[in-house]
Amino acid sequence: MLRMEPYGACCKVIIVFLCFPAIRTDITCRNEAGEPVDWFVVYKLPKEFGSGLGYMYLDSAVETWQMSQFTVNTSEGxxxxxxNQLYLGQAYMSNSTVYAMYNDGPPDMDYLKGYGHTKGVLLFDHAQGFWLSHSVPHFPYFPERGYQYPSSGKLNGQTALCMTYKYRQFPIIARQLVYLIPRVYNCSVPSSFLDDFADLAQLCEGSKFPLPSSSKNIESLLSAKGEEFVHFAKSERFVDDIYTGWVAQELGTDLLVETWQRQNRELPSNCSLENHAMNVQKVCLPGPTLFESRHDHSKWCVSTGLEDQWACVGDLNRERAQVMH
Known part of the structure; x- marks a missing residue:
């Protein structure tokens, strides 16, 4: 503000400085209103329920599945x-953030043998970030192209799990990815992160590591709000169905397993071990919404006993071809 006094040739200058604290936007999973959320799950419905773009939504603050007012091909959900924290925020061009996009079926690229059947996105800075694990081939698109959803993802059901983690969890996540041999098709690991993420930087360069001496590894991860997630990672040396041979036995519970079941490819339900893995034939979501497993490309399992209360969202189908992925 400048004020001139009416005497002589002098002026009195009063300068007012308005100081505001810098507004820092944390990288997190975002809910349907764009607000930070600890975790969320999206269940995209098969095309038999309309456009093939509708989905149901659940997060850490919502007690039951809700039908979204948005469609999965828009950036409003x-x-x-x-x-969009990666796309519109242009975090992919920043030296203060790490990101990695991986998919065994990347957008606009041919499938290649030798990579794990796994799909996801990491984005974080030195404070925190998110891990989005999903089942959608050819997704998401390269950052320069902005948010898009592939037309190939309309037909079948799909799932996505987003988790918000503090920085200290991401080196653990990166080490788990080494077991999976992900096909990283777009990424950036700035120099200030290399001490903690040398393995991730090599994955970004397309390097394949010698397989870990152990065929599998399990890690407990704490979300930003202190929610515990258990992550199972196996290499191709673990030649068994992950649900029957490991997850059910490790959790000590029978599992109902929903994965894409295609004729003559799926593994049958298995009750040969102490804890069983049984295929889901039909899925019923609130609405009610009922569809057959053959129309569902999602990968998840739940414990049969309510007292166990385990729910897992993953990457692998129960089929013979993926026993070694």
Missing amino acids: AIGLTL
Whole structure:
């Protein structure tokens, strides 16, 4: 503000400085309103229920599944709002953030043998970030192209799990990825992160590591709000169905397993061990919404006993070809 006094040739200058604290926007999973959320799950419905773009939504603050008012091909919903921190925020051009996009079926690229059947996105800075694990081939698109959803993802059901983690959890996540041999098709690991993420930087360069001496590894991860997640990672040396041979036995519970079941490819339900893995034939979501497993490309399992209360969202189908992925 400048004020001139009416005497002589002098002027009195009063300068007012308005100081505001810098506004820092944390990288997190975002809910349907664009607000930070600890975790969320999206269940995209098969095309038999309309456009093939509708989805149901659940997060850490919502007690039951809700039908979203948005469609998965717009950036107005939880997945789009979360990924727009990478796209619109141009975090992919920043030296203060790490990101990695991986998919065994990348967008606009041919499938290649030798990579794990795994799909996801990491984005974080030195404070925190998110891990989005999903089942959608050819997704998400390269950052320069902005948020898009592939037309190939309309037909079948799909799932996505987003988790918000503090920085200290991401080196653990990166080490788990080494077991999976992900096909990283777009990424950036700035020099200030290399001490903690040398392995991730090599994955970004397309390097394949010698397989870890152990065929599998399990890690406990704490979300930003202190929620515990258990992550199972196996290499191709673990030649068994992950659900029957490991997850059910490790958790000590029978599992109902929903994965894409295609004729003559799926593994039958298995009750040969102490804890069983049984295939889901039909899925019923609130609405009610009922569809057959053969129309569902998602990968998840739940404990049969309510007292166990385990729910897992993953990458692998129960089929013979993926026993070694």
